[in-house]
Amino acid sequence: MNDDKPKGVLRIVGSKPDVSHDPPPPIARKPMRSNSELEPLAKQVAANVPLLNKFRATIGCEDQARMRDMIDEVRNYARSIDPALTHAEGATIALLLSNIDDSGSPLAEGCRKMNERLESMWREINREFFGDELKPLAEIAFAETSGSGGIGAHGKFFDKSRCIAIDEKFKFDEEAIRGGSAEETNKVELAYRVLMHEMVHQALFERGAEKPGGHGEMFLAEAQRISKQMGEEPPTPENVVRWPLHLIGAS
Numbered sequence: 001m002n003d004d005k006p007k008g009v010l011r012i013v014g015s016k017p018d019v020s021h022d023p024p025p026p027i028a029r030k031p032m033r034s035n036s037e038l039e040p041l042a043k044q045v046a047a048n049v050p051l052l053n054k055f056r057a058t059i060g061c062e063d064q065a066r067m068r069d070m071i072d073e074v075r076n077y078a079r080s081i082d083p084a085l086t087h088a089e090g091a092t093i094a095l096l097l098s099n100i101d102d103s104g105s106p107l108a109e110g111c112r113k114m115n116e117r118l119e120s121m122w123r124e125i126n127r128e129f130f131g132d133e134l135k136p137l138a139e140i141a142f143a144e145t146s147g148s149g150g151i152g153a154h155g156k157f158f159d160k161s162r163c164i165a166i167d168e169k170f171k172f173d174e175e176a177i178r179g180g181s182a183e184e185t186n187k188v189e190l191a192y193r194v195l196m197h198e199m200v201h202q203a204l205f206e207r208g209a210e211k212p213g214g215h216g217e218m219f220l221a222e223a224q225r226i227s228k229q230m231g232e233e234p235p236t237p238e239n240v241v242r243w244p245l246h247l248i249g250a251s
C-alpha cells in the first residue's frame with residue numbers, strides 16, 4: 001500500500017494560454033488523522049457486510065491490481081460517509097479494516113453451527129493428507145460465501161475465529177443421499193474438495209505463511225502434493241485458485 005501516499009501534484013487540466021498563471025490559493029491542509037481517530041469510521045465501513053466480506057476475500061489474494069481496486073472501493077465507500085477523507089486516510093481505513101476481528105461477521109456467525117458431516121470430513125482429510133498436523137477448528141459449517149451477500153468464493157478459512165465456511169450451495173441433503181440421489185451425492189464430493197482447499201489455507205496459516213489466504217508458491221506446492229497423492233493431475237499456477245475443482249466443471 002506504499003503507493004497510496006498523497007502525491008501532492010497539482011495538475012491544471014485544459015489550461016489555456018490566456019489564463020493567468022498566478023499560483024492557486026494555498027489549500028489548508030489538515031494533518032492526517034491518526035489510526036485511533038479513523039477507527040470509528042473504519043467501524044462504520046465494516047458495518048457494510050458485503051463490502052467487508054469482499055475485502056476479506058481479496059486481502060489474502062496475490063493479485064495486486066485486484067487489491068488496489070478493492071482499496072479504492074473501500075476508500076470511496078468511506079468517503080461517502082465522510083467526504084473529508086483524504087486519499088492516504090482511505091488507505092488507513094483499509095488497513096484498519098483488515099485488523100477488525102472477523103468473529104462478529106455474519107459468515108462467522110454461520111460458523112457457530114458445527115456441521116458434523118463436515119467435521120468428520122475435516123478429520124479424514126487431516127489424517128489422510130496432512131498426517132494429523134492441523135489443529136482442530138473452532139467451527140466448520142455451511143454459510144453463504146458466494147452470491148450477493150457473500151464473498152464470491154466456494155469457501156473461506158477464517159484464521160482469527162478458526163472457522164471454515166463452505167458455501168451453502170454445496171449443502172447436501174442426507175436423506176436424499178440415502179435415497180440414492182446422484183445430485184446430492186455429487187454435492188458431498190464438491191463440499192469435500194472445497195474443504196480440502198480451505199484446509200490448505202489453514203495449513204499455511206498454522207505454518208506461519210506470510211499470506212495464508214493467497215494462492216502463491218506455498219499454496220501451489222501443497223495443492224500439487226495432495227493432487228499427486230490422490231492420483232490426479234496436479235494444478236498449475238493458472239488454475240490453482242480453483243483447485244481441487246480445477247478438473248471439475250463446478251461453477
Ligand SMILES: [Zn+2]
Pocket residue numbers: 197201213214215241
Ligand atoms: Zn483459496
